[in-house]
Every structure is written in structure tokens, then in C-alpha cells.
Amino acid sequence: MTYMIDVLIVGGGGAGLRAAVAVAEEDPALKVAVVSKVYPMRSHTVSAEGGAAGVIGLDDTLDEHCYDTISGGDWLPDQDAVEAFVAEAPRELMQLEHWGCPWSREPDGRVAVRPFGGMKKMRTWYAADKTGFHLLHTLFQTTLKYQDIIRYDEWFVTKLVIDDGRVHGVVAVEIRTGRIETIPARTVILATGGCGKAFPFTTNAAIKTGDGMTLAYRAGAPLKDMEFVQYHPTGLPFTGILITEAARAEGGWLINKDGYRYLQDYDLGTPTPTPKLRSMELGPRDRLSQAFVHEQEKGRTVDTPYGPVVHLDLRHLGAGKIDARIPFVRELCRSYQNLDPATDLIPVRPVVHYMMGGVHTDIDGATPVAGLYAAGETACVSINGANRLGSNSLPEILVFGRRAGVAAAGFARSHRNGEPSCVRTQGEDERRRLERARGGRGHGERIADLREQMQHTLEGAAGIYRTGDALAKAADALAELRERAEEARVDDTSTTFNTELISLQELHAMLEIAQTIVACALNRRESRGAHQRTDFPVRDDEAFLAHSLVHRAPDGTPSVGLLPVTITRWPPGERVYGRD
Structure with missing residues (x-):
């Protein structure tokens, strides 16, 4: 690439496209690019069926939506983030209406809403039971109005270019040709979704391999609340x-x-x-x-x-x-x-469906790495805490996709420096690494076999119920699998649609994410929401009313700490269902 991208978005699903539109609306002069390993309409957002929550009824209030979300998350959500989310969700859903989303209607023309799990009022907007498809189609059609948005469809990002605590671009592979390019960028927004494919039985599409989470983690941004994996x-x-x-x-x-x-x-x-x-x-x-x-x-x-x-x-x-x-x-x-x-x-x-954890961000999607943002399931703001309520995820990608886009646009406008030398040098190092991997190795284990072992290790130890002994054994097993994956066999030496090369990068990413899930679960010695320890069966607010924050240590292993939860108005209480 010979020109600088102002805002580069990794991921072409709901959060990524909403961020792209936000940047284009915020400042049409900025160069925006969306890099996605599939065509946008094949992103996993299309699989969201049920609806999108937003207060609309006269009998409903923002406070009630806040309370449902906070109690549903077992008091682990950051309440300032929840308040912002709940306030902005109806506006985002109405904006989709203006862009053409075909919300289902009542006979009198009002937007139809349905009840959803854990919510005390009917506030879930829907488009029959293909809400995610219609939402993503609406966003995709809207991006086409902005012809200056550059699209890199079927490109796979393997590395963030980082220097002195700031992001300067990405290295990506064009899947169709095998071409490896370094794309300089003033800001990067990660919106690649979750990591459900680290488990053997999941609702997630094959593309959900934790790419964005791992990119941020390797770049020095911590991950948050990774132990909380939702089973639908x-x-x-x-x-x-x-x-x-x-x-x-x-x-x-x-x-x-x-x-x-x-x-x-x-x-x-x-x-x-x-x-x-x-x-x-x-x-x-x-x-x-x-x-x-x-x-x-x-x-x-x-x-x-x-x-x-x-x-x-x-x-x-x-x-x-x-x-x-x-x-x-x-x-x-x-x-x-x-x-x-x-x-x-x-x-x-029950089936693995969603990751409450993700890249640690503030309310505008900013990570601790300057110029690096995250949104959607890739990020952890956190509004979901220990358990996400159904129909909160679609408005989440809209609210925080827009916020990340606006914030990234502001950062790009205020940092107009040219391309630093690290872009070229780090890009060349990554190109050599990928070409070595593509060169063919005939003595290691098959990628599919290693992936299957990882999935069953994770499912066995970090499923619906967990124990410290099982988690400790899984931590050792995953560390060994990471070592063996370094010697994984790659038979395909071609450049055109070398999916084996991509699968190897995805395996490395999922193994690192799996390690963070197990490390955080081992460290959280209580039961809360989707994290249930049979050896610590009680919620412990005194010790663990806090987020897990996991950094990548210099040796590549996860290092877990705690970060206090932000409480504004709702002190922790009992989660009551069926009795109120």
C-alpha cells in the first residue's frame, strides 16, 4: 500500500459496518477501509434471529432495562456503560428504521416487540426471526452509499503493527491470491466477533476464531472477563x-x-x-x-x-x-x-453461543493501546458482565460500533503523522513468517487434530460447570498443545485460496484465547453467572465483584489480575426470577 488509511476496521459484520458508517458520517474526508475475511453479508451477524432490545413502550423505562441488564449479568456489568447503552439503543434501532430495516409491525403500524429472557418488559424489536440478517443487510446497503469506503473482502489480518504503545496499521493476507500486504493506518477498530469455534459444539460460524481478540492481546491490550462463556x-x-x-x-x-x-x-x-x-x-x-x-x-x-x-x-x-x-x-x-x-x-x-469477555475497552471502544479500538463481541465494555441477556447483543454492536467509529475518527484527525519505519520493517518480518508457514512442513500433527484436542480440552474443563482440578489440568494441556501447534503440518504450498495457512493462524489464535479462558476461570474462585465452580459454589462479592483482566506475559502465557466493577446506582443483590 502506498497511502495511509485513517480508520481501518477489521471485520465486516454489524459492529464493523456500523463503525464504518459512523466514520463516514463524522468526517467524509477521512479514508476508511473495512478488512474482512468473508464478504460482509456472510458475517456471523446474520445468524442473530430473535431481536434487538430497546425501550419503546410507554410502560417501560430506561432504568428498568438497566436493572434487567445489570441483574442479568450478575452485577458484573459496568453500570455507566449500561446506562449509556440503554439510552442510545432506541435511537440506533430507529436509525435502522430510517435506513430501511423492515421491523415487524403491529396491525396499527407500531413497531412490534416481544418478550425475551430475563427482561421484565416487552422491549425486543424484531424482523420476524431473521433480525440479524435484516440488520446486517441494512447496514451493508447503507455503506454502499459511501463510495469512498474501501473494502478488502476475503482478506485475513494476521498482525497489528505496534510501535511505542501505538498502532500503525496491519499485515493481511488476500485469501484469493495469497498476496501479503502491510496496510498503514492511523487507527484500527477490531470487530471480528467472538471465539465460539474454540469449543466443539457451538452456534458460531466457522469464522468465529477469536482473531480480533488475539490481535489485541498480542499487541499489549488486556482481555477482560474471558471466563464468562454463554451457553444458549x-x-x-x-x-x-x-x-x-x-x-x-x-x-x-x-x-x-x-x-x-x-x-x-x-x-x-x-x-x-x-x-x-x-x-x-x-x-x-x-x-x-x-x-x-x-x-x-x-x-x-x-x-x-x-x-x-x-x-x-x-x-x-x-x-x-x-x-x-x-x-x-x-x-x-x-x-x-x-x-x-x-x-x-x-x-x-445447551450450545456455546457468545463470549461475554473480550478486549478491554472504555465506553468509546478505546483500548490501552493508542489508536486501537474494539467493538461488538470482540470487545468487553462491559455491559454483559457474567451473563448476556438475549437481544442485547444486536443493539450493543450498533451503539458501540458507532461510538468506536466516532472516537477513532477523532483520533485520526488529531494524529496526521506520516508512515513510520516500523510499518515496513514489521510488515516484512510478518511476510517472511507467513511464507515460511506456507512453505510446507511434513512432520508435525494435522491442524484439524490439534484443533479437535483443543476444543474437547476446553469443553471438558470450561463448560457449564467447572472445577479447579479440571481447569489446572486443562491449562497444562493447552500449553502443551500450543507447543505442538508450532510444528503443525502444512501440506498446501500454494498461494491461491490456501485455507490451510489461514486455519493454522486461526488455531494459534484460538489456543491463546483458550488459555485466557482457563486462566481467568481458575483465578475466579466463586460462582457467578455463566461461570460456575462446583468447588466454589457461592457468589463472593467481597473478593470477586471485579472484572478479570488478563495480560499476555513476555513468555506468551496469560497473567490474570482484577479490575473493580463500576457501580453507579444499583448495588449488588439477589438475582430473582419467577418471583417478581
């Missing part, structure tokens, strides 16, 4: 495809092998014919996934070739309501399970 309670067995929470919001029931609505046994309320807010099937995801484990231990789940399941029952809703409100659920069940939810039970089990 309703994934299809074998595929891991999500059955949206909207299915329960519309009245679906979770039943065990005896046809019993088992959630009533886990302090989540009593059964009602129609959904009751913050109760039973509309409890928070962490509690519902934990209830599944207890049902399994009691022998009340259903055995299948793909593991134990319970059933999601939509039969009483009828085909008409299913087709009107959650048609994609019916489409998925027919395509992947050969069943019709209007007449058949849907087998489901």
Missing part, C-alpha cells in the same frame, strides 16, 4: 444450529423425557399457559443451561446419537402462529432435523 439453552444436536429464544418468547415450553416442564424445579417460577416475563422459559440463559445439566444428572434427558437432549415444544402454538412469528424456526427444523415443529417436538441442548 436451545441448540439443535449435531449441528449446533440455534433455535432462537424467540421460540420461547412466543410460548414454547422446555420439557424433559417425561413431558414435564422441569424449569419449575430450579427457582425459575411456576408454569403458566402463556409466557410470563422473567419466569420459566423466559429466565436468563445461564440458569436455563445449568438446569439442563441437573436434568441430565437426574436421568431425565433423552439420549440421542449426538448426546442428551430435552425437548422444545411448540405444538400448542399451531402452524399459523409459527409461520407468522418464527417461520425460520420451522424452516431450520425441516431442513436439519426432518421434523415439523407444528406437530413434532424439537430436540435441543
Whole structure:
């Protein structure tokens, strides 16, 4: 590259595209580039089905949305960030309306909202059950209005160029040709999503390999709250495809092998014919996934070739309501399970869905590395704390994607220096490293075998329930896997679509992320939200009402500390569901 990018965005999903639009609106003179390893409309945002939370009803308040989010996160969210998020979410959703997002409507023309887990009011906007698809399509179409936004589709970023505590660009590989380029930039926004593919059973697309998190971590930015991994309670067995929470919001029931609505046994309320807010099937995801484990231990789940399941029952809703409100659920069940939810039970089990942790940022997406920002699931602001409420993630990528874009634009305007020499030297070093990896190595283990061992190690130790002994053994196993991965076998020496080279970089990234998850989980000697230690089964606010902050030590190992939670108005209390 012969010219400087002002704001370079890594990731073309919802957060990345919202940031790109924000920069273009903030200052049309700035050069903006979006670098994505897939075409934007193949980003994982399209998989978000259920909806986007934003206060709109006259019976709802910003304070109530704040409280639901903070209590849902088991009092680990930073409350100043939550207040800003809740205040700005409705404006962002309305902005999407102006850009053309086809929100579902009531007969009188009002935007339709549905209930969602852990929320005391109906505030989840939706576009049938393809909300993420329509949101991303709207953002993508909006970026096309700004013809100066440069797109690098199917480019994979392998390194941030860092010098003297500041980012100066990236090194990236064009997947189609194998060309390796250094792209100088005044600021970089990381928006590559989470790292669900570090686990064997996940709703996440194949691209969710922790790229942005690892880039920041290696560049000196700490990661935060990495022990908190969300299991969604309703994934299809074998595929891991999500059955949206909207299915329960519309009245679906979770039943065990005896046809019993088992959630009533886990302090989540009593059964009602129609959904009751913050109760039973509309409890928070962490509690519902934990209830599944207890049902399994009691022998009340259903055995299948793909593991134990319970059933999601939509039969009483009828085909008409299913087709009107959650048609994609019916489409998925027919395509992947050969069943019709209007007449058949849907087998489901908990599945890794979302990472509450990510790159440590402030409320504007800034990391401790000057000029480096992060947004969306890549970042941890933190508004989600120990457990994210469903339908908060889509407005989160909008609110903080915009904030990161505006902040990065301001930084770029005030730092108009030319290209430093480190861009060329670090870029050349990275090019040589990648070419050596692409040169072919015939004596190590296969990448796929190492990846599978990592996934099962992580699932076994850092799943829904954890113990210190299992985590300590996993830490040793992951360290050994990292060493073995350095000698992984690469057979493909070509330059064109060398996906084996990309898979190797992704494996290295996921192994580092896996180590941070285990290290933070081992350090947090309590149970809170999605992090449940059977050897420390009680929440300990005195010692652990704090974020985990993990830095990469000089030897590449994770070093964990604590950072106090910001509390503004809501002191810690009991998480109550089904009783309020």
C-alpha cells in the first residue's frame, strides 16, 4: 500500500459496518477501509434471529432495562456503560428504521416487540426471526452509499503493527491470491466477533476464531472477563444450529423425557399457559443451561446419537402462529432435523453461543493501546458482565460500533503523522513468517487434530460447570498443545485460496484465547453467572465483584489480575426470577 488509511476496521459484520458508517458520517474526508475475511453479508451477524432490545413502550423505562441488564449479568456489568447503552439503543434501532430495516409491525403500524429472557418488559424489536440478517443487510446497503469506503473482502489480518504503545496499521493476507500486504493506518477498530469455534459444539460460524481478540492481546491490550462463556439453552444436536429464544418468547415450553416442564424445579417460577416475563422459559440463559445439566444428572434427558437432549415444544402454538412469528424456526427444523415443529417436538441442548469477555475497552471502544479500538463481541465494555441477556447483543454492536467509529475518527484527525519505519520493517518480518508457514512442513500433527484436542480440552474443563482440578489440568494441556501447534503440518504450498495457512493462524489464535479462558476461570474462585465452580459454589462479592483482566506475559502465557466493577446506582443483590 502506498497511502495511509485513517480508520481501518477489521471485520465486516454489524459492529464493523456500523463503525464504518459512523466514520463516514463524522468526517467524509477521512479514508476508511473495512478488512474482512468473508464478504460482509456472510458475517456471523446474520445468524442473530430473535431481536434487538430497546425501550419503546410507554410502560417501560430506561432504568428498568438497566436493572434487567445489570441483574442479568450478575452485577458484573459496568453500570455507566449500561446506562449509556440503554439510552442510545432506541435511537440506533430507529436509525435502522430510517435506513430501511423492515421491523415487524403491529396491525396499527407500531413497531412490534416481544418478550425475551430475563427482561421484565416487552422491549425486543424484531424482523420476524431473521433480525440479524435484516440488520446486517441494512447496514451493508447503507455503506454502499459511501463510495469512498474501501473494502478488502476475503482478506485475513494476521498482525497489528505496534510501535511505542501505538498502532500503525496491519499485515493481511488476500485469501484469493495469497498476496501479503502491510496496510498503514492511523487507527484500527477490531470487530471480528467472538471465539465460539474454540469449543466443539457451538452456534458460531466457522469464522468465529477469536482473531480480533488475539490481535489485541498480542499487541499489549488486556482481555477482560474471558471466563464468562454463554451457553444458549436451545441448540439443535449435531449441528449446533440455534433455535432462537424467540421460540420461547412466543410460548414454547422446555420439557424433559417425561413431558414435564422441569424449569419449575430450579427457582425459575411456576408454569403458566402463556409466557410470563422473567419466569420459566423466559429466565436468563445461564440458569436455563445449568438446569439442563441437573436434568441430565437426574436421568431425565433423552439420549440421542449426538448426546442428551430435552425437548422444545411448540405444538400448542399451531402452524399459523409459527409461520407468522418464527417461520425460520420451522424452516431450520425441516431442513436439519426432518421434523415439523407444528406437530413434532424439537430436540435441543445447551450450545456455546457468545463470549461475554473480550478486549478491554472504555465506553468509546478505546483500548490501552493508542489508536486501537474494539467493538461488538470482540470487545468487553462491559455491559454483559457474567451473563448476556438475549437481544442485547444486536443493539450493543450498533451503539458501540458507532461510538468506536466516532472516537477513532477523532483520533485520526488529531494524529496526521506520516508512515513510520516500523510499518515496513514489521510488515516484512510478518511476510517472511507467513511464507515460511506456507512453505510446507511434513512432520508435525494435522491442524484439524490439534484443533479437535483443543476444543474437547476446553469443553471438558470450561463448560457449564467447572472445577479447579479440571481447569489446572486443562491449562497444562493447552500449553502443551500450543507447543505442538508450532510444528503443525502444512501440506498446501500454494498461494491461491490456501485455507490451510489461514486455519493454522486461526488455531494459534484460538489456543491463546483458550488459555485466557482457563486462566481467568481458575483465578475466579466463586460462582457467578455463566461461570460456575462446583468447588466454589457461592457468589463472593467481597473478593470477586471485579472484572478479570488478563495480560499476555513476555513468555506468551496469560497473567490474570482484577479490575473493580463500576457501580453507579444499583448495588449488588439477589438475582430473582419467577418471583417478581
